């Protein structure tokens with residue numbers, strides 16, 4: 001009997017050691033008895049092109065792209081999925097021979113995750129997005145492409161939020177306006193790094209006016225419970241951390257590479273075990 005060749009996958013970024021992507025993908029390869037391996041490759045901004053070339057030469061079949069390469073990678077692709085093109089960022093690359101095709105699974109992954117907390121009338125929901133970086137961009141563009149019209153964005157740098165909303169029906173709010181109006185939203189989403197390990201004791205926005213009917217969502221998954229989410233619990237809100245988004249985006253990448261659906265509960269269990277809790 002012939003041994004199957006090892007299929008190689010990776011995530012590239014800087015920093016990269018903290019990534020849990022290798023854990024969840026390798027757990028699924030193992031469970032599905034696939035001859036495949038996923039590793040984390042440290043790639044600095046200025047070495048993107050040569051490192052991608054070397055991945056192709058080494059036979060990698062696909063890779064995830066994270067900070068700071070999600071926009072720069074587009075210049076190295078042979079083809080881009082129209083949805084990723086509309087979002088303007090790529091987090092998944094499929095390698096076929098020496099040809100690269102880019103996709104964005106962050107936006108669709110987030111949308112699938114959000115349906116878990118807000119399964120009904122998502123299209124009619126009044127949504128506030130805090131932040132205007134790459135993640136916010138994928139999320140807001142996905143909302144707009146899915147026909148969600150009541151989208152507001154607030155950000156420390158107003159110009160960046162303005163750029164993000166250009167040509168759309170979305171509203172730009174100052175942080176103060178967003179804080180004062182917090183009670184009017186069905187869903188409030190933090191896409192900034194405020195609440196991560198480096199600034200555990202901060203929240204992206206004051207929750208004084210938050211009310212229990214609002215779903216509070218944080219795309220941060222480490223820690224599993226940010227201060228923002230804890231304050232949501234105190235106000236009686238339904239909350240969601242970044243684990244479901246992380247898992248869904250990974251599952252969509254896995255499917256693009258292998259044509260198979262991974263076990264979502266195994267992915268979730270793997271992340272929670274790694275981060276020590278639920």
Ligand code: ATR
Nearest residue numbers: 131132133134135136155156157160191192193194
């Ligand atoms: P990502 O790709 O993960 O979204 P990013 O592109 O660096 O990361 O965007 C991070 C977002 O968090 C930005 O909206 C950023 O605000 P600015 O546009 O003003 O830079 C926001 N952010 C990061 N650190 C922040 C802080 N300490 N206070 C307020 N906002 C912050």
